[in-house]
Amino acid sequence: MENQIAIYMLHNYRTIPQTASLPAEMMRHIEVVGRVLPFKTNNYVVNQLIDWSDVEHDPIFTLNFPRREMLDKRHFATVDKMLSQGAGKKETDAVVEKIRLALNPNPAGQEHNVPWLGKIRLKGIQHKYPETVLFFPSQGQTCHAYCTFCFRWPQFSGISALKFAMKEADLFRSYLRIHHEVTDILFTGGDPMVMNSDMLSAYIEPLLSHEFTHIRSIRIGTKSLSYWPYRYLTDTDSDDIMRLFDKIISTGRNLSVQAHFNHPRELSTGTVRKAIARIRATGAQIRTQSPLLRHINDKPELWSEMWRTQVDLGCIPYYMFVARDTGAKPFFELPLERCWNIFRRAYRRVSGLCRTVRGPGMSDHAGKIQILGIQEVKGEKVFVLRFLQGRNPLWVDIPFFAQYDPHATWFNQLKPAFGEKKFFFEEHGTRRIDTKPFLFE
Ligand SMILES: *Cc1c(COP(=O)(O)O)cnc(C)c1O
Ligand code: SF4
Numbered sequence: 083m084e085n086q087i088a089i090y091m092l093h094n095y096r097t098i099p100q101t102a103s104l105p106a107e108m109m110r111h112i113e114v115v116g117r118v119l120p121f122k123t124n125n126y127v128v129n130q131l132i133d134w135s136d137v138e139h140d141p142i143f144t145l146n147f148p149r150r151e152m153l154d155k156r157h158f159a160t161v162d163k164m165l166s167q168g169a170g171k172k173e174t175d176a177v178v179e180k181i182r183l184a185l186n187p188n189p190a191g192q193e194h195n196v197p198w199l200g201k202i203r204l205k206g207i208q209h210k211y212p213e214t215v216l217f218f219p220s221q222g223q224t225c226h227a228y229c230t231f232c233f234r235w236p237q238f239s240g241i242s243a244l245k246f247a248m249k250e251a252d253l254f255r256s257y258l259r260i261h262h263e264v265t266d267i268l269f270t271g272g273d274p275m276v277m278n279s280d281m282l283s284a285y286i287e288p289l290l291s292h293e294f295t296h297i298r299s300i301r302i303g304t305k306s307l308s309y310w311p312y313r314y315l316t317d318t319d320s321d322d323i324m325r326l327f328d329k330i331i332s333t334g335r336n337l338s339v340q341a342h343f344n345h346p347r348e349l350s351t352g353t354v355r356k357a358i359a360r361i362r363a364t365g366a367q368i369r370t371q372s373p374l375l376r377h378i379n380d381k382p383e384l385w386s387e388m389w390r391t392q393v394d395l396g397c398i399p400y401y402m403f404v405a406r407d408t409g410a411k412p413f414f415e416l417p418l419e420r421c422w423n424i425f426r427r428a429y430r431r432v433s434g435l436c437r438t439v440r441g442p443g444m445s446d447h448a449g450k451i452q453i454l455g456i457q458e459v460k461g462e463k464v465f466v467l468r469f470l471q472g473r474n475p476l477w478v479d480i481p482f483f484a485q486y487d488p489h490a491t492w493f494n495q496l497k498p499a500f501g502e503k504k505f506f507f508e509e510h511g512t513r514r515i516d517t518k519p520f521l522f523e
Contacts, residue, residue: 085316087226088125092116095123100134108137108149114162115148117178118185119409120228123147126310127227130351141345141378146227152410157181189408194447199257207254211449211471214266214301217254221281222274226310229344231375231405231414234272251285258294268301268340275306275313279322286326290333299336307341307368308348311357327364337366341397344372345379346387355395362396369400374421374442375414376405382427389428389436402441404453407492415491418442418465422453440470446493448507448515449473456486464499469507473515477507 090098092113101109112121123146131142150158160181164174195208195216208216258264267289274282289297306313314320330337339361343349361368370392374380379388389399404421405414416424421442429437443452449472457466463486469477482505484496498505508515 084125084129085312086125087310087312090123090125090128092121095121098123098128100128100132103134104137110162111150112148114158114165115150115153117161117165117174118153118157118181119148119230120232121146121148121230122225122228124227124310126312126353130353131308131347142347144377145229145231145344148230149413152230152413154412157184186408186411189406197257199253202253204253204257207257209261209264210473212263212475214268215258215261215264216268216270217285218270218272219251219274219277219281219285221277222269223272224276225271225273226276226306226313229305230410231373231378232409251288255288255294258289258297262296265296266299266301267297268303270303273304273306273309274302275304279319279326282323283326286330290330290335297335299338300330301338301340303340303342305342307339307354307357307361308343311351311354314357314360315353324360324364327361327366331365337364339366339368340400341368341370342372343370343388343392344375346384346391349388349391349395358395358397368397370397371401371403373403373405373414374416374424376416377414380416380420380424382424382431385424385428386431386436389432389439393435399436399439401443402439404442404444404492406445407494411491417488418453418490418492418496419456419486419488422455425453426455443470444493447473448493449477451493454481459483459499462486462499465496467493472507474507480506482506 095101095112096109115121127142127146132146133140133142137143137147153161160177161174164177192208195210197204197207197209206218206220208218210216258267269285274285277285286300288294289300312320314323317323327337348354358368370388372379372388379385385402392399402425404418405411405416425442429439440452443450448469450470451467452470454466454468457464465484465486466481467484468479468481472478483499484505485499487496490496
């Protein structure tokens with residue numbers, strides 16, 4: 083049945099009827115690259131989102147299925163050779179792990195965001211900006227399907243030392259009891275919506291008690307509306323999920339589903355539209371976000387269409403991100419200049435109701451940096467930037483300038499403009515920022 087999830091990974095993707103039409107070469111690429119990058123898809127994505135008549139160029143196929151170009155040629159050749167020679171699993175795994183570690187599995191210094199409770203390091207939490215805590219419930223460290231560009235991929239590939247998971251919800255609550263500056267909890271993963279309603283309630287309901295009146299918003303970061311909208315309609319606990327949402331809202335809090343949509347096609351099925359309507363009927367808001375990805379959504383028309391459709395459906399466009407420096411980044415990346423051009427060409431086509439979106443933004447070590455534009459100031463071409471969020475909140479919203487660089491694809495490649503030695507938020511005489519988390523007083 084269509085609304086029963088069937089999961090496909092490396093060991094069984096050949097049972098997908100449509101894969102029979104794939105050229106043998108492409109199957110080989112899936113098997114080689116799929117050893118390194120995360121690979122998982124399901125029957126909804128396969129039957130309702132992918133256009134199998136043109137897989138070579140299909141954005142949703144590229145979103146889910148590993149392709150040769152996603153791996154560097156040398157890495158591809160190494161894994162390809164090992165598989166051809168029938169190398170043992172242990173030997174192959176060791177090589178694969180080495181390659182993964184070379185792909186910057188933990189970008190933007192996320193480890194600096196992991197807070198302490200006395201002497202205990204709270205590995206399931208990231209607290210970077212005072213008002214919002216990210217929580218990674220350990221049962222939510224997977225997704226209904228995997229994106230080939232994912233920067234959370236170490237969490238799925240079993241590099242345990244990098245797992246930001248935490249079973250101890252109690253510790254999380256102890257942390258929140260003494261951090262009254264926190265107003266928002268963002269449940270993230272993986273995808274927290276892979277958890278069943280009991281598990282989700284066990285994490286959320288205690289936060290609705292009088293102890294936590296400072297918690298005003300519960301946010302759930304999820305790709306489930308794209309990858310498995312039946313989650314809100316016909317799964318065995320869909321009704322319980324809706325009751326949990328009702329309950330959150332009945333305490334006077336905001337519930338925001340931070341929905342991850344990469345392409346307008348993900349908004350086109352009757353199923354996703356019903357799911358959006360059902361979530362909205364609880365009073366929850368749906369905010370949308372996506373990275374900008376070459377081969378998937380690198381055209382302004384796709385973004386303007388996506389934002390318009392989202393507004394039609396009652397969703398609020400929220401963020402456009404620059405693709406992170408991890409995994410298959412060379413395949414997906416675009417120069418920052420191109421990112422800004424795509425953003426503004428899309429932004430100028432839509433009404434103010436869509437212009438709640440902010441971007442293009444880079445979640446770098448120092449903060450969330452938005453590219454405001456490219457401008458010439460006294461004869462020098464510069465990027466104009468600002469912090470949407472800063473590791474130090476005092477930095478937020480102050481425009482600053484970097485030398486124009488047509489090739490730069492991430493903030494760390496940019497240099498200060500006007501002959502300055504450092505950006506305003508860097509330590510005197512260095513290009514470093516204070517790596518200690520900002521002290522939340
Ligand atoms: C984006 C982000 C948040 C949330 O920021 P908002 O601007 O409130 O949406 C929180 N923590 C981290 C680490 C983030 O990257
Ligand atoms: S849904 Fe999010 S966490 Fe899951 S694979 Fe995609 S990008 Fe990664």
